[in-house]
Amino acid sequence: MPDKLRQEGCAGRIAPEGLHREWRIAVVSQLFFMVGKLFKNVVSQVQSGLLRAKAASKLSEEGLCSLPSVWDVEVRQRLRALPYPDSYLTAVADQIAEAIAAWQSDLDAPNNLVLLGSPVDNTAAVLDAALTADYAPELTASLDILRPLPWSIRPADPLLIETQLTEALARLQEAEPINDDDDPDDLARRHQVIVLPPLEQCYLRCIGGWRGIEWLRDTVNAQQNYFWVIPSNTWAWAFLNRVCQVEAYLNYTRPLPRLDRNALRDWITPLAETLGQPLSEEDESSSALGDVSWSTFADLCEGRPEVARALWLRSLRLQKSDRPEQPQLPDQGDPLPVPLRQVQPALPSLPDLEAADHYVIHALMLHGVTARSHLALSLGQPESIVQVRVQMLRQAGLLRLSQSGLGIHPAYYSRLFTELETNNFLTEENS
Amino acid sequence: MISPLLLSLNLWNLWCRLAQIDSLRETDDAVDALLREISVNRIVNAVVSLLLAYALLTGVQSLSNWLSEQVPKQFRLGIKQSIPFWKGIILIALMAHILGLFFNLSGQNLVAITGTIAVALGFAFKDYATSVIAGVVALFEAPYRVGDRVTIGDYYGEVVSYGLRGIRLHTFDDDLVTIPHSVTWSDPIANANSGSLEAQVVTDFYVDHEADLQAITDILYQAAYSSRFVQLQLPIVVVLAEMPWGSHLKLRAYPMDIRDEPAFRTDILRRAKVALAEHPVVYPRMNPMMGLEAGRGEG
Numbered sequence: 001m002p003d004k005l006r007q008e009g010c011a012g013r014i015a016p017e018g019l020h021r022e023w024r025i026a027v028v029s030q031l032f033f034m035v036g037k038l039f040k041n042v043v044s045q046v047q048s049g050l051l052r053a054k055a056a057s058k059l060s061e062e063g064l065c066s067l068p069s070v071w072d073v074e075v076r077q078r079l080r081a082l083p084y085p086d087s088y089l090t091a092v093a094d095q096i097a098e099a100i101a102a103w104q105s106d107l108d109a110p111n112n113l114v115l116l117g118s119p120v121d122n123t124a125a126v127l128d129a130a131l132t133a134d135y136a137p138e139l140t141a142s143l144d145i146l147r148p149l150p151w152s153i154r155p156a157d158p159l160l161i162e163t164q165l166t167e168a169l170a171r172l173q174e175a176e177p178i179n180d181d182d183d184p185d186d187l188a189r190r191h192q193v194i195v196l197p198p199l200e201q202c203y204l205r206c207i208g209g210w211r212g213i214e215w216l217r218d219t220v221n222a223q224q225n226y227f228w229v230i231p232s233n234t235w236a237w238a239f240l241n242r243v244c245q246v247e248a249y250l251n252y253t254r255p256l257p258r259l260d261r262n263a264l265r266d267w268i269t270p271l272a273e274t275l276g277q278p279l280s281e282e283d284e285s286s287s288a289l290g291d292v293s294w295s296t297f298a299d300l301c302e303g304r305p306e307v308a309r310a311l312w313l314r315s316l317r318l319q320k321s322d323r324p325e326q327p328q329l330p331d332q333g334d335p336l337p338v339p340l341r342q343v344q345p346a347l348p349s350l351p352d353l354e355a356a357d358h359y360v361i362h363a364l365m366l367h368g369v370t371a372r373s374h375l376a377l378s379l380g381q382p383e384s385i386v387q388v389r390v391q392m393l394r395q396a397g398l399l400r401l402s403q404s405g406l407g408i409h410p411a412y413y414s415r416l417f418t419e420l421e422t423n424n425f426l427t428e429e430n431s
Numbered sequence: 432m433i434s435p436l437l438l439s440l441n442l443w444n445l446w447c448r449l450a451q452i453d454s455l456r457e458t459d460d461a462v463d464a465l466l467r468e469i470s471v472n473r474i475v476n477a478v479v480s481l482l483l484a485y486a487l488l489t490g491v492q493s494l495s496n497w498l499s500e501q502v503p504k505q506f507r508l509g510i511k512q513s514i515p516f517w518k519g520i521i522l523i524a525l526m527a528h529i530l531g532l533f534f535n536l537s538g539q540n541l542v543a544i545t546g547t548i549a550v551a552l553g554f555a556f557k558d559y560a561t562s563v564i565a566g567v568v569a570l571f572e573a574p575y576r577v578g579d580r581v582t583i584g585d586y587y588g589e590v591v592s593y594g595l596r597g598i599r600l601h602t603f604d605d606d607l608v609t610i611p612h613s614v615t616w617s618d619p620i621a622n623a624n625s626g627s628l629e630a631q632v633v634t635d636f637y638v639d640h641e642a643d644l645q646a647i648t649d650i651l652y653q654a655a656y657s658s659r660f661v662q663l664q665l666p667i668v669v670v671l672a673e674m675p676w677g678s679h680l681k682l683r684a685y686p687m688d689i690r691d692e693p694a695f696r697t698d699i700l701r702r703a704k705v706a707l708a709e710h711p712v713v714y715p716r717m718n719p720m721m722g723l724e725a726g727r728g729e730g
Binding site for chain 1: 505
């Protein structure tokens with residue numbers, strides 16, 4: 001249907017003759033668009049298949065088996081504890097420092113930076129790690145970095161977020177009251193940086209659920225003496241842009257950096273070498289770690305650290321003969337008692353998903369890690385119904401449950417992205 | 432003695448009779464030349480071809496329907512809309528094959544056959560022929576395609592089948608309504624989505640003149656934006672019409688998939704009702720139906 005009609009909000013049920021030509025053009029362009037999408041989808045599938053075939057031929061799984069669950073959990077915890085690469089955090093800190101330097105030197109420079117990551121990136125943790133003396137020594141030494149909201153996960157009553165934001169700002173202003181005689185254009189007054197929780201945790205998709213975002217949108221521009229660092233996931237950003245046009249107000253956005261093959265290798269190899277027993281010299285020729293195609297791995301995880309962690313964990317194997325009947329947990333920091341092998345990391349396949357699953361996954365993409373009650377409120381369905389779909393998706397491995405709530409499993413992010421995009425959902429790129 | 436005039440008349444009569452006999456012989460020859468020899472092999476061939484074509488038609492329909500439900504939504508309508516094309520190809524191939532089996536298809540014969548068929552159809556299957564021709568025309572004009580949501584007469588539903596004679600509509604009440612293509616000659620056809628996955632859904636709300644329209648409009652926008660079914664890439668609009676008994680608000684929005692239309696409307700209504708219950712919304716005091724005829728003019 002032509003956009004013109006839609007924009008007017010009056011799509012007529014009977015097409016006038018004069019619009020026939022326009023309709024034809026719209027249909028042809030839609031056809032080309034669909035063929036393009038189909039082609040992209042097929043190419044993606046073929047590419048993935050080729051990568052898997054290539055990986056399978058390179059790193060055979062013959063004689064290998066997966067890790068026992070006890071060791072799998074142990075390795076996962078060590079991977080989770082693995083700090084972000086220095087180059088990654090330095091890049092983030094540099095982006096923030098650049099934006100703050102502009103704000104401190106130019107009255108018209110934006111007083112905000114929105115740091116965009118994917119729904120599986122932990123943007124809050126990245127910011128916490130980057131804004132330390134190790135990576136941003138000048139910033140931490142010369143500026144007051146404030147975190148007025150104590151939470152990084154959505155509060156139980158999301159309708160109170162606006163109140164919490166208002167009170168937090170009031171507390172900050174009480175701590176450093178503004179003297180009426182001060183020049184509001186004095187650049188020397190610009191020394192306070194406010195770091196907010198991730199934006200996807202500051203709203204819920206329900207009536208009244210994004211009042212906090214609207215307050216923030218209006219307040220950031222009014223409070224030029226604070227610099228606002230706002231992490232957000234790209235899906236939430238796209239949604240909020242539609243419903244309250246946040247980008248018109250918070251217009252300085254930067255994506256999180258991506259890890260390239262070298263950064264990935266330098267990040268994971270030290271941990272890999274300490275996880276298991278060293279291979280014997282005879283085995284060394286088949287040492288999997290050395291044979292991993294890091295560029296392929298970097299392509300698969302698209303440079304996202306969380307996806308890399310998940311995919312790499314899934315690629316770890318044991319020699320079948322090394323698998324003990326009753327595996328014991330090693331002591332803190334000790335390697336596993338057997339050598340670990342590795343196959344080429346690959347994206348896992350998606351199970352058959354129903355329309356109801358798409359809505360649950362889309363809601364989790366928009367909200368990041370979310371409590372089940374919030375998920376039900378966002379979907380507009382009773383918790384009991386939502387729980388059924390959640391259970392199915394958890395069993396299929398697409399969702400994972402943490403103390404904070406439900407979230408998308410990073411290993412499936414890329415596939416789910418394509419799945420939702422081809423099913424007409426608003427994603428990060430088609431926004 | 433026979434007069435020369437009488438002789439001449441008899442000769443003319445004889446010549447005419449001979450000419451008639453020649454003409455009959457030519458007609459017999461023409462018929463022989465038009466028809467091929469009918470043998471058991473040809474009949475078996477024709478029957479097998481018919482069965483094969485029927486199997487192919489059924490197969491194409493089933494395969495396309497199955498495939499369209501397996502692929503992502505963006506490709507669903509494209510696959511469904513290709514069904515008439517594949518059916519047309521099969522039918523044309525079948526007709527060409529059958530005609531080739533029993534007729535000598537020279538240019539002259541083709542004219543004779545089509546003329547005969549046209550006359551036969553004209554008398555015996557006039558309505559059927561009208562629908563078939565309308566179906567072919569509709570393929571090009573596309574007033575409806577498989578997968579579209581159309582209103583024809585009193586029926587609104589999804590076009591689930593595009594046959595030789597007509598289409599089948601699947602209504603919200605789960606009825607399957609068969610409508611001949613010939614309605615395109617005379618009746619208006621309202622197509623809600625015309626080949627796209629989305630179509631505008633209008634949800635009506637009625638409030639009293641004293642109600643806070645700004646607050647209600649805001650709630651309606653939020654109800655649409657927060658629905659999981661809504662297509663966020665298309666505009667959402669609330670329009671207002673004044674009626675003698677109150678204000679009539681129309682929320683116009685698009686679901687991501689037109690199949691979700693009833694669920695989408697229900698979701699919006701439910702969300703809006705819950706939110707409006709917390710506001711001092713005054714609903715109309717009169718039965719709106721009483722004023723529908725009188726009220727006009729969208730604001």
